[in-house]
Amino acid sequence: MSFAIVMPQLGLTMEEGTVSGWLKKTGDVVKKDEPLFSVSTDKVEMDVESSVDGRLGKIIVAAGETVTVGTVLAYVDGGDGEDISAIGSEQPSAEILEQSSAPQKASAPSMRSAVEKPSGNRAGSQAPVSPRAKRLAKELGVDLAAASGTGIHGEVTEKDIRVASTSKPAGKVSPSDGGRRQLIAERLTLSIQTIPTFSVAAEVNAENLIALHESLKQSMAAKVTITDLLLAIFAQTLKSNPELNAVWEKQSISARTAVDLGLAVATSKGVVAPVVRNLGSVDLPALVARRIDLVEKARGGRLALADLEGGVGTLSNLGTYRVDHFQAIITPGQSSILAVGQIRMRPWVEGTLTVKPTVMLNLTVDHRVADGALGAAFLSKMVGLIENPQGFSAQPAISPGDGAGRRSNA
Secondary structure (H helix, E strand, O other), rough: OOEEEEEOEEOOOOOOEEEEOOOOOOEEEOOOOOOOEEEEEEOOEEEEEEEOOOEEEOOOOOOOOOOOOOEEEEEOOOOOOOOOOOOOOOOOHHHHHHOOOOOOOOOOOEEOOOOOOOOOOOOOOOEEOHHHHHHHHHOOOHHHHHHHOOOOOOOOOOOOOOOOHHHOOOOOOHHHHHHHHHHHHHHHHHHHHOOOEEEEEEEOOOOOHHHHHHHHHHHOOOOOOHHHHHHHHHHHHHHHOOOOOOEEEOOOEEOOOOOOOOOOEEEEEEEEOEEOOOHHOHHHHHHHHHHHHHHHHHHHOOOOOHHHOOOOOEEEEEEEHHOOOOOOOOOOOOOOOEEEOOOOOEEEEOOOOEEEEEEEEEEEEEEOOOOOHHHEEEEEHHHHHHHOOOHHOOOOOOOOOOOOOOOOOO
């Protein structure tokens, strides 16, 4: 009996995905819960596990192809002796397509594909690709199906991956990278074409913010960063200005009760923006812990689509790249993005000309949600909290604790 492997729905809003790579070749043994292929969307790339035991039959959708949710990608032979080289000509049943239309249940860190109910027959264990080779293949954009295994038992090794990588035509983009860039391009084009925006900018004296950061580094066990403080300030300003804690959907403004903010994170495969949730009701240690966890997941390729959905705005800090100021593009479905440049010594006038550490902020807002005056007032409040951070130190995002220098973990 053969089992259809289909493009899973990894999130409520997902309609299509790109097969960024197959982790098995036709004829390879497949074990239940073992990563079978990788899927990339405009937001994330993740491995999809097999829900059956058997051998991989004909691969219908090659790496680099983008298909809709529910499309049959390949078949797995359940072990009844069927000719796996011929599998793939039959069409999926209505039951399979119905199962694939529902969002898939997440596993950690992967998502399972929708298939027919598996048989009880289990195939023997085999490891045709070493874990380190899999990781290297992802980093180099190598399709595992194109790599020849030279290991003791025929497994694909790191050396095989490097050979396959160098054999790719010069100047070419791998199918997975090309498909991902195409999806990102489409999403950003959608943002430019459908979201009318305006931007407001300000140069801010960061002297007191730096001082607060230094004091918190001494009193907190977790590694707090300037970005964490800016996230806390962004969140508190949204909480006190609910007009901007909203998004445009279904041709009207939809207010949010929780404050959920995306954080732009650079990874080896591009920038992603996982969402740090409920920032209006947590203290700084909890914020730092959530930020650390999401950044580690992002850079390890372990983000789920759910980690990237539902944000009202995003913070993008390019200060580590020595960027002074820039204007960012709003993520579709959100209403604002805060672009932060580097903190460095610049001329500053306070009665007399002096030199102070300053930072450039640029807030881009969906004009359907807020007018320019409201956006300017919002940025002005953020500037006030950055220049006088005592104004937010007693709020939930920066709880002063019990007065003994410790921070609340509530």
